[in-house]
Each structure stands twice: as C-alpha cells, then as structure tokens.
Amino acid sequence: MTKDIILAAIRRNLRRGPLPADQVAMLRGRMSQHPRQLIPARSRLPHPEQVALFVANVEKEFASVARVPDLDAVPEAVSGYLAAQNLPTDIVMAPHRELQAIPWSTRPLLRLREGRAEASDMVSLQHAFAGIAETGTLMLPSAPQRPTTLNLLADTEIVLLRSSRLVGAYEEAWDLLRSELGEMPRNVMLITGPSRSADIEQTLELGAHGPRRLHVVLVDDAPA
Amino acid sequence: MHVATSPAFKENAHRAIQDAGLQKALARSGPSFIARRRDAVAALPEFEELRDIARDIKNHTLANLDFYLEEWEANVIKAGGKVHWCATAEEARDAVLAICRAANARTVTKGKSMISEELGINDHLERHDITPVETDLGEYIIQLRHELPSHIIAPAFHLNKEDWEESFRKSHTDLPADRVFRERRDILTEARAKLRERFLAADVGITGANFLIAETGSSVIVTNEGNGDLTQTLPRVHIVLASIEKMVPTIEDCTSLLRVLARSATGQDFSVYTTFSTGARRPGDLDGPDECHVVLVDNGRSAMLGTDFQEMLRCIRCAACMNHCPVYGAVGGHAYGWVYPGPMGSVLTPSLIGVQQAGHLPNASTFCGKCESVCPVKIPLPKLMRHWREREFERHLTPAFVRTNLALWGFFARRPALYRLATRAAAWTLGRLGRRHGRFHRLPFASGWTGERDFPAPEGDTFFARYAREQRAGRMR
Numbered sequence: 001m002t003k004d005i006i007l008a009a010i011r012r013n014l015r016r017g018p019l020p021a022d023q024v025a026m027l028r029g030r031m032s033q034h035p036r037q038l039i040p041a042r043s044r045l046p047h048p049e050q051v052a053l054f055v056a057n058v059e060k061e062f063a064s065v066a067r068v069p070d071l072d073a074v075p076e077a078v079s080g081y082l083a084a085q086n087l088p089t090d091i092v093m094a095p096h097r098e099l100q101a102i103p104w105s106t107r108p109l110l111r112l113r114e115g116r117a118e119a120s121d122m123v124s125l126q127h128a129f130a131g132i133a134e135t136g137t138l139m140l141p142s143a144p145q146r147p148t149t150l151n152l153l154a155d156t157e158i159v160l161l162r163s164s165r166l167v168g169a170y171e172e173a174w175d176l177l178r179s180e181l182g183e184m185p186r187n188v189m190l191i192t193g194p195s196r197s198a199d200i201e202q203t204l205e206l207g208a209h210g211p212r213r214l215h216v217v218l219v220d221d222a223p224a
Numbered sequence: 225m226h227v228a229t230s231p232a233f234k235e236n237a238h239r240a241i242q243d244a245g246l247q248k249a250l251a252r253s254g255p256s257f258i259a260r261r262r263d264a265v266a267a268l269p270e271f272e273e274l275r276d277i278a279r280d281i282k283n284h285t286l287a288n289l290d291f292y293l294e295e296w297e298a299n300v301i302k303a304g305g306k307v308h309w310c311a312t313a314e315e316a317r318d319a320v321l322a323i324c325r326a327a328n329a330r331t332v333t334k335g336k337s338m339i340s341e342e343l344g345i346n347d348h349l350e351r352h353d354i355t356p357v358e359t360d361l362g363e364y365i366i367q368l369r370h371e372l373p374s375h376i377i378a379p380a381f382h383l384n385k386e387d388w389e390e391s392f393r394k395s396h397t398d399l400p401a402d403r404v405f406r407e408r409r410d411i412l413t414e415a416r417a418k419l420r421e422r423f424l425a426a427d428v429g430i431t432g433a434n435f436l437i438a439e440t441g442s443s444v445i446v447t448n449e450g451n452g453d454l455t456q457t458l459p460r461v462h463i464v465l466a467s468i469e470k471m472v473p474t475i476e477d478c479t480s481l482l483r484v485l486a487r488s489a490t491g492q493d494f495s496v497y498t499t500f501s502t503g504a505r506r507p508g509d510l511d512g513p514d515e516c517h518v519v520l521v522d523n524g525r526s527a528m529l530g531t532d533f534q535e536m537l538r539c540i541r542c543a544a545c546m547n548h549c550p551v552y553g554a555v556g557g558h559a560y561g562w563v564y565p566g567p568m569g570s571v572l573t574p575s576l577i578g579v580q581q582a583g584h585l586p587n588a589s590t591f592c593g594k595c596e597s598v599c600p601v602k603i604p605l606p607k608l609m610r611h612w613r614e615r616e617f618e619r620h621l622t623p624a625f626v627r628t629n630l631a632l633w634g635f636f637a638r639r640p641a642l643y644r645l646a647t648r649a650a651a652w653t654l655g656r657l658g659r660r661h662g663r664f665h666r667l668p669f670a671s672g673w674t675g676e677r678d679f680p681a682p683e684g685d686t687f688f689a690r691y692a693r694e695q696r697a698g699r700m701r
Binding site: 001003009010011014024034057116134144152171184186194195198201202210211 | 252253256257268269273277287315378380383408409413416420423424439442449451454457458475476477479480482492494495497499501504505506508509510522530
C-alpha cells in the first residue's frame with residue numbers, strides 16, 4: 001500500500017522505526033492540550049479598547065462598521081446602509097435564531113428570505129460566531145443556521161456581530177469554538193474585509209469573486 | 225507535466241533581460257512587495273520571535289511526520305472525508321482523474337495550487353476530456369495564455385495591463401469586440417462575470433492546501449479573492465491536493481504560522497479568506513460538498529528528510545525570498561524553467577527534478593543572504609544552495625572551464641601569503657592602468673562583466689592590506 005511505503009520512507013530517512021509509546025503519548029498529550037504559542041500584545045486590552053481596535057482594523061481592510069445599541073436597532077441600521085449604498089432591499093438571511101428574533105416588521109420595505117445564497121442574491125445577512133480584534137476578522141463556522149454560501153455569492157454581505165462575542169486574539173475565538181461546538185464544523189471561514197485581487201499589475205482592486213462590500217453591524221451588548 | 229527548461233537557465237535569463245514587457249513588470253511590482261512586507265513587519269513587534277516559533281513548529285512536525293500524518297488521516301475519516309496516499313506525481317494525477325470520473329465530471333474549477341502545477345493536473349484532465357478551469361485571477365490568465373506562473377503567489381507577475389486586455393479579447397469572443405477596458409477594474413469585472421458561470425457549473429472543485437492540521441483533520445486555504453472558497457463550496461465533490469510537509473499539529477500551531485504567512489507574502493496582516501475545511505457536508509447543512517477527498521502527495525518530499533535539504537520542507541510558500549532576490553528581480557520567474565522560481569525554487573527544484581536538470585539554479589545567486597533574512601521559517605537558503613553547488617561539483621556536472629578556474633583559485637586560497645601577493649600585484653597594476661578614467665570599458669578575461677557595464681578601477685590597494693594598516697593605526701592611538 002502506498003500509505004505504508006510513504007510512512008516507511010519517512011521513518012527510514014529519519015533513521016528510526018515507528019515512534020516509541022511514550023513519545024506517542026507525549027505527542028497525543030500536546031495535541032489534546034493544543035498549547036498556545038506567543039500571542040501578540042496588540043490585542044491584550046480592556047474590552048472597550050478591543051472593540052475600538054476591531055473597528056479600526058475592519059475599516060483599514062475596506063469594510064465598514066455600524067454600531068447599534070441593541071437588536072431592536074438592527075432593522076434601521078440595515079435599511080439605512082442599503083439605502084445609502086443604493087442597494088436593493090431583498091436580503092437572503094441566515095436561518096439563525098438571533099437574526100430571526102430581530103423585529104424586522106419595523107422596516108416593512110426589507111424583504112427577507114431565509115436559507116442559503118443563490119447566484120442571483122445581491123445582499124446577504126450573516127451571523128458571526130465571533131469577532132477577532134487583532135486583525136478585524138470575523139469567524140464564521142458553517143452550520144445549518146449559518147450557510148457558507150452567504151459569505152460568497154452575494155455582492156454585499158452584512159454580518160451581525162454582538163460585541164460580547166468580540167475577543168482579542170484568534171486563539172480566544174478558537175477556544176469559544178471548541179467549548180461551544182465541541183467538534184470542528186465542515187468549514188470555518190475567517191474573513192477580513194471584502195474580496196479583492198492584486199493580480200493585475202500588483203495593484204489592489206476590490207470585488208474579485210466574493211462580496212464587493214462587507215458591512216458589520218456591531219450590537220453593543222457587552223457589559224460596560 | 226511541464227517540461228523543465230531549467231537546463232537552459234542562462235539562455236532564459238538573457239532573453240528575460242531583453243524582454244521589455246517583463247522588465248517593465250519587474251520594475252513596477254518588485255519594490256512594492258518589499259515595502260508592503262516591511263510595513264507589516266514593522267507594525268508587529270513580536271514578528272522576529274514569531275519566526276523562531278514558526279521554524280520550531282515546522283521542525284517538530286517534520287521530526288514526527290509519520291505520527292502526525294496518521295493522526296490527521298484518522299481525523300479526516302472521522303469527519304467524513306477520504307485520504308488518497310500518493311507516492312508519485314503519476315499516482316496523484318490518476319487519483320484525481322479517478323475521483324473526477326466517479327463524479328461524472330465534465331468541468332472542474334480549481335483554486336490556486338502550486339502542487340497542482342508541479343503534478344501537471346490540468347494537462348492530465350484535459351487529455352481525458354475533463355475541462356479544468358483555473359479561478360484565481362492570475363492563474364486564469366496564465367491558463368488562457370498557456371503559460372506557467374512566474375511567481376508562486378502572483379502567477380501573472382510578468383504581465384502588464386495590455387497583455388490582460390489582449391488575452392481577454394482573444395478568449396471571451398462572445399462579448400462585444402469593441403468594448404473598452406478603461407482601467408484595471410474593467411478587466412476584473414469581466415473575469416468575475418465569466419468565472420461566476422464556471423463556479424456554478426462545475427462538477428468538482430480542486431483546491432490546494434496551505435496547511436493540514438493533525439488535531440482536527442482540517443485543510444486550510446488562504447486567499448484574497450474568494451475563488452478558493454467558491455471552488456470548494458459549490459460543486460458536489462471537493463478535492464484537496466496537498467503534499468505531506470503541509471502538516472502542522474494543532475490549530476494553535478497553524479495560527480502562529482498564519483501570523484507570519486500573510487505578512488511575509490503580501491504584507492497584509494491577515495489574508496481576506498482563511499478557511500479551515502474539515503470533511504464533507506454535515507447533516508442539516510444547506511450547502512457544501514457531499515464528498516471531500518484529500519489527495520496526499522509525497523513526490524520527493526520524504527526523500528529530503530534526513531538530508532541537508534530537510535530544512536527546505538519547512539517552506540510555507542510565501543514568496544518573500546523571491547520578492548527580495550536581486551536575481552529574481554532581474555530575470556523574473558520563467559527563466560528558472562520549472563514550477564518554483566527564486567531562491568526557494570533554486571533549492572527545491574534540484575531535489576524534485578534532479579541536479580542534472582536544475583544545476584544552474586543554485587548557481588544563480590549572489591549569496592547576498594536577503595532571502596534567508598526574510599524567510600518566515602528561517603530556511604538557510606544560501607547554505608542549501610551551496611550544498612547543491614558542492615554536489616554538482618562532486619558529480620562532475622560543473623563545466624571544465626569553471627572547474628579549472630576554481631582549481632586555480634583554490635591553489636592560491638590555500639596559500640595565504642601567495643594569495644595576498646598576487647591580489648596586491650593585481651590591484652596595484654589595475655589601479656595604475658585605470659588611474660586616468662577610474663574605470664575600464666574592457667578587460668581581458670572579464671568580458672562577462674565589461675560586456676554590460678564598466679569595471680571600476682581599484683584604488684591601488686587590497687582590502688587585506690588596508691585592514692591590516694588600520695588595525696596597526698588603531699593600536700597606536
């Protein structure tokens with residue numbers, strides 16, 4: 001079997017046989033403890049400053065942020081953004097209970113459909129699992145209530161993030177994912193800004209294959 | 225598989241230097257890569273420490289590679305994926321073809337993958353009536369032009385806007401011939417529309433992998449366009465192509481490597497899309513592939529373990545070495561003649577296709593050391609190139625003229641008194657002869673230099689002599 005041939009070649013060239021049991025136990029222990037390496041100091045801040053760092057990084061990466069005081073204010077923030085960008089008001093929305101609980105009826109002009117995105121969808125509304133201040137990154141693990149296509153097919157992606165879900169470093173977001181989801185979902189996207197390419201003359205252009213615009217609606221629900 | 229033109233490096237390099245379009249592209253893009261990396265590194269005080277950590281993670285993984293590969297495979301299977309172990313390029317090509325055939329595939333979309341270039345996947349699929357479509361913008365135009373990438377993260381590095389326009393007009397014949405490309409954005413918009421159709425129609429999506437994670441059985445891709453994610457999310461079948469050295473133990477280890485990857489590559493703090501894929505669609509999911517296959521390729525990697533070249537297996541393909549290389553900056557990527565250009569290619573290519581084929585590449589270095597100084601995993605690239613030069617010499621692959629002159633130099637170098645006498649005599653003579661102009665238009669035995677530029681005349685003394693004099697002067701002070 002090719003597998004055995006490759007493993008045998010690795011061991012032969014490393015001049016050893018299969019690893020001894022104590023070494024295997026040590027390596028398994030390291031994997032289950034998954035120790036953190038160095039975490040840059042830049043995100044080790046009080047929470048309000050982490051929020052400010054997140055917002056600054058998101059904007060640096062050509063995305064935008066609207067801060068709202070609670071979930072009741074989300075419909076107005078979404079319709080206001082779409083109107084200001086002159087975008088259609090048909091939205092494909094992640095079937096997530098937090099999004100479903102928003103009082104959308106206050107903005108009857110918004111037409112919402114729940115589900116995955118199709119090629120014709122212009123605007124998507126996604127639910128963020130966590131935000132990472134270190135680089136202004138959104139963590140979006142796939143799930144029935146969080147389809148991956150919402151991050152990819154629409155021209156404009158709007159993402160709802162609660163500020164209580166905002167952490168400093170990637171490692172903190174992975175800890176949340178491990179403790180709340182247990183296992184690795186099929187897909188975890190870490191998204192930092194809208195799609196772009198510099199393949200033409202090494203000059204940055206936004207809107208390559210994914211969303212041309214990324215807008216974060218940040219709900220301030222963290223205790224001050 | 226691509227026929228290597230590496231044996232013709234000298235001719236390739238001469239042609240590259242005469243190529244006005246290429247020189248324009250190199251002059252425009254080279255400095256910007258360097259500046260962007262410099263700014264990103266300056267903004268992260270821990271960067272140097274992270275390079276040490278990145279190096280140590282990779283060394284640890286390589287020392288225990290067999291263990292981590294087996295752990296990883298068990299976790300891929302647990303997540304509903306399948307691993308295809310392939311020792312050679314041929315086995316990998318056949319494995320990809322078999323998966324595509326089982327899926328009745330007619331078109332296959334592809335994310336950017338250097339291992340796919342190395343294995344020659346596209347030609348193999350085309351020969352069997354399956355259409356591969358490259359979806360990374362740079363790879364897309366390379367495919368339209370039937371070229372090879374000239375850079376590992378910027379495949380179309382060598383092209384100018386005019387080239388894009390010309391290729392798009394020739395290939396997208398269904399669009400109005402009189403359409404105007406005013407700016408780069410117009411090119412991008414046309415490609416977006418064309419490739420969107422392809423994403424939606426594809427039966428299979430093939431991506432590479434920047435990392436494999438043993439702890440979870442994940443594969444990780446890093447892109448800015450989102451093409452890799454569309455490739456792996458929309459079709460019914462997803463194939464990951466990955467070589468064995470992409471392994472890392474845990475998500476935390478991967479995170480540390482990601483912190484140095486984007487900064488070293490494009491000078492971004494983080495790429496736009498960093499995506500961890502683990503197996504196939506889960507119950508209740510509304511999208512994602514039904515099948516996930518990982519084609520795991522050795523193709524020469526395991527043979528590098530335990531040799532001088534094991535350190536090369538740390539490479540995370542960021543391209544910082546070529547972005548900072550004066551030789552790459554002068555001749556571009558195609559001159560190197562195979563898949564991997566620049567300093568990393570000069571070390572890797574002889575390992576993968578043989579030093580007989582690629583012996584010129586490790587010689588195409590000034591040993592300025594810039595590549596090693598920017599490498600995020602601290603690969604001693606100049607040292608490894610020197611190892612190849614030694615092997616080339618030992619195997620008598622070096623031309624007789626070079627061997628004779630090396631022997632002559634060696635004779636003097638082993639006799640320091642004679643060496644100093646000879647160099648002093650030469651410096652004095654050249655200094656006298658060149659006193660009037662300060663430079664030579666022509667010199668015997670140095671036409672390789674003076675054919676292109678003047679040779680500056682020595683000031684009449686050698687470095688050794690001046691150094692000794694200043695040491696003496698310093699002691700008297």
